[in-house]
Amino acid sequence: MSYLRFDKTLMTNLEESLTREILRTNRSGAYHCSTIVDCNTRKYHGLLVIPVPELDDENHVLLSSLDETVIQHGAEFNLGLHKYHGDNFSPRGHKYIREFECEKVPTTIYRVGGVVLKKEKLFVHHENRILIRYTLLDAHSSTTLRLRPYLAFRSVRQYTHENAQASRQYDAVKNGIKTCMYPGYPELFMQTNCPNEFHFQPDWYRGIEYPKEQERGYDFNEDLYVPGYFEMEITKDHPVVFSGGISEIETANLDQLFSEEADRRTPRDxxxxxxxxxxxxxxxxxxxxxxxxxxxxxxKCRARDMFIxxxxxxxxxxxxxxxxxxxxxxxxxxxxxxxxxxxxxxxxxxEHPDVLLWAVWTIQQYAKMVSRDAARSKYGALLKDIMTYLAEGKHPNLRVCDNGLVYAQGRDKAITWMNAMSNGRPVTPRTGYIVEFNTLWYNALMFVGELLGEGGDTEFAGTLTQLAEKAGKAFIDTFLNEYGYLLDYVDGDMMDWSVRPNMIFAAAFDYSPLNAKQKKGVIDIVTKExxxxxxxxxxxxxxxxxxxxxxxxxxxxxxxxxxxxxxxxxxxxxxxxxxxxxxxxxxxxxxxxxxxxxxxxxxxxxxxxxxxxxxxxxxxxxxxxxxxxxxxxxxxxxxxxxxxxxx
Structure with a gap:
């Protein structure tokens, strides 16, 4: 049994299935994201969401979703699912789902009468291309598969609505079409690995809603453009593979490409x-x-998050x-x-004051987990330049004070990881001597001093060690209170006694001004509260x-x-x-x-x-x-x- 598997009971219960989301990325900024029943509930959801650097620095939803319809004996069974006004879901294709699992790739099994259909999705690494493979596991008579694409061509921060500017133009390519709704966007190529018939029936599907955006207090509805649909026969012996990408692909290789990409995935077992x-x-x-x-x-890539x-x-x-x-x-x-x-x-x-100190911590972990010699060889010069830059007071908002501690101004702008702002002001204003900044600072002084000292730079190492001794004493005097935990920040006569987690770094880092008893005191109150x-x-x-x-x-x-x-x-x-x-x-x-x-x-x-x-x-x-x-x-x-x- 798959480690991540959901049965029919959960999948057909929208209260349960719509809260579970699936994410796949191409490791180059593009992604596919939706719920496990393929009903988009966020404006960020989509089958093909890619960066378009020619337009801006945001991701853009090109292909929002792809509805499948199984046709047998003239009867149509639509497997899609969208939310419309008034908690109306249509066409309620989730009721045909028998199971979902994603050990290697997200896989959904549908049962429609005598038809059992398997759908698998993956994102090609380092390419803006989503592949969807449909395999007919069982069928008692000839079966037709219809694929209906929903297009958005918009930023993930915005919505699209029916408009006259959207281009309906398309061109035929091998086993598919290419189209582009607006100037500046790349062309979207939609192809299959087998011959298909494309029926041009342009229309807007209006009033599609995204409940996650509604929960968050944002606008939550849009219209999506459907240029038509692809139709093809599907048999047990020949899976249908759909490709959505920004370049044309050799369709004969799609099934092989899918299998090769799937084999490279680490099983989620x-x-x-x-x-x-x-x-x-x-x-x-x-x-x-x-x-x-x-x-x-x-x-996006935030410096502090990256180094941590x-x-x-x-x-x-x-x-x-x-x-x-x-x-x-x-x-x-x-x-x-x-x-x-x-x-x-x-x-x-x-520019945030602690970012360079987190960079030092990152290199410190490299020294521990790879080797100190390798860290000194690869990053020794960078470490020295960072510590010199900070010690000489060149940072615009991190000043080394006479007592050896570092001081930052955070009254008007959020400068720590607690970075929420409201009405242009920090929700959690932390300023002055900030506890994790100074923990990072002491740790950096000690680590860089020892590492560079081992490499023969004893003069610079000695300077850092002396500064660390001064900072260590001031740290205890400034932050440790009579209740055995650390103040969150101190700015002149202002002392923040709030019990916050930022003190935990002083107990976790390799180099700390705290002794074992003081570290245990910090751990105890963090555990308790x-x-x-x-x-x-x-x-x-x-x-x-x-x-x-x-x-x-x-x-x-x-x-x-x-x-x-x-x-x-x-x-x-x-x-x-x-x-x-x-x-x-x-x-x-x-x-x-x-x-x-x-x-x-x-x-x-x-x-x-x-x-x-x-x-x-x-x-x-x-x-x-x-x-x-x-x-x-x-x-x-x-x-x-x-x-x-x-x-």
Whole structure:
């Protein structure tokens, strides 16, 4: 039995099936995303969603969906599913589904009378092409397959509506057609591996609704253009393969291409393999540059997220070459920022004060998981340049103070990972001496000092070590309070006593100003007030302003984003700290925490972990359906567990 399998009972229950989404990417920015019953519920959903750099920096939905109709003895059975006004679903093709599984590729089995049809979907790696293979498993008489494409040709941030400007022009190509609705877009080629008859019946399907957008307080309906339909005979011996892409393809090879691509996929047959597949989806190769997307379906490459994610997404699964490739691009972005040059790379938010410190932490993990000599050889110069840049006060918003701590101004703009803004102001204004900034700073001083000192640069190493000693003492005096936990930030006489998870890094990092007893105190209060089965709460229920449910329109969600919601990536650092303090005796506890995340693989985005969870039971998954930092830190935790098991 497949590890990720859903039976008829769940698939035909729309309350259950519409909440489960499926994501496939081409590792170059394009993706396919929908629900497991192929009913789009978000404006971000679509069969072929690709970047169109000639237009803008967003993804664009070209092919929204493809409705299948099985025809036998003149009777038509439409397998499609769309939502219209008033909770009306049509044509309710989900009632024919017998099962769905996605061990290698998403596979749906339909039964219509005596016809049993298997549908498989995959995205070709590094190509803007979706392939759908239809295999007739059983039929007692001749069967016709009809394919009706729904076109959007719009940004994922917008909607399309019936208009006179949309071109209805199409041209015939081998076993299909090509068309383009608007100038500036690439042509969409729709072809099959067998001869078909295309019936030109242009029409708009009006008032299609996306309930996920309605939940989030946005506009939620659009019209989709259908140019007509393809019709062909299907037999048991010859599967039909549909290709949707932005270039013409040799149709005779489509079935072979599908099989070859499917064979290259890692089976999703256990918890770790699912996470490895999810990790691969965040890689975004654009020409000679490689990035890590922060999440799907709407995030771009954010610098902080990339550096926090890299060790888990790549080093923890022994893909060092991919780590180095992404770091090559990241290093260029770092130097552009430090030199004040215009940004030419698609790495966003490089200016945030902690980003360079997270880059140091990333290289530190490379030193631990690959080798210190390799880290010094490949990244030693970069590390020295970063630390010199920061120590000399060149960063526009990270100042080294006389006491050795770093200070950042965050009253007017959100500068930490708690980055929600409302009415132009930070929802969680954190400013001055920020606890994780200074934890990162102390860790960077110690690590770079030791690494470069081992390589013979003793003078620079000595400077960093002296600064670390000063910063370490000031850290204790500034952040450690009489209740045994760390203040979240301190700015002059303003001290934030809120119990937040940002203190956990001081217990998790290799180098910390805290002693073992102080680390245990931090772990204890985090365990007591912040730990949930789905991550660490962003704020304790005992602190003022606790708001654990990430629901409602945008402003309501902004005020809940970091005020009690639970974040899995933070738990990765918590479990690292827990293992550091309790060692082998902590293994069973960490394993139990992992079980809760394994349960999530079949609940939100099948095979992946969403962005965040409500901070109160039942801890529902919210936000982006697949989030890089969460997948990364769970993979890194599994890697740490393996090391402890092998000790």
């Amino acid at each position: 256990n918890f770790k393999h699912c996470l490895i597949n999810a990790a691969h989806q965040f890689l975004n190769k654009q020409g000679d540059e490689s990035y890590v997307l922060a999440g799907y379906p709407w995030f 994610s890299l060790p888990g997404l790549m080093l923890a699964i022994n893909e060092t070459d991919k780590f180095e490739t992404v770091m090559d691009t990241a290093s260029k972005a770092i130097y552009e920022f430090m030199k004040g040059e215009p940004a030419t790379l698609k790495v966003y938010e490089m 912040l730990l949930t089965p789905k991550g660490l709460r962003s704020l304790s229920p005992k602190s003022g302003g606790y708001n654990p449910n990430y629901v409602g329109p945008q402003i309501q969600r902004d005020y809940a984003y970091h005020q009690g919601t639970a974040w899995p990536w933070l738990e990765g650092f918590y479990l690292e700290a827990y293992l550091r303090i309790y060692k082998r005796s902590a293994i069973s506890f960490v394993e139990r925490q992992m079980i809760s995340f394994e349960d999530e693989l079949s609940l939100h985005c099948v095979g992946s972990i969403p962005e965040l969870f409500d901070g109160n039971p039942p801890f529902r998954g919210r936000g982006a359906i697949s989030f890089a930092m969460n997948v990364a830190q769970i993979l890194r935790t599994l890697n740490l567990l393996e090391k402890y098991d092998n000790q």
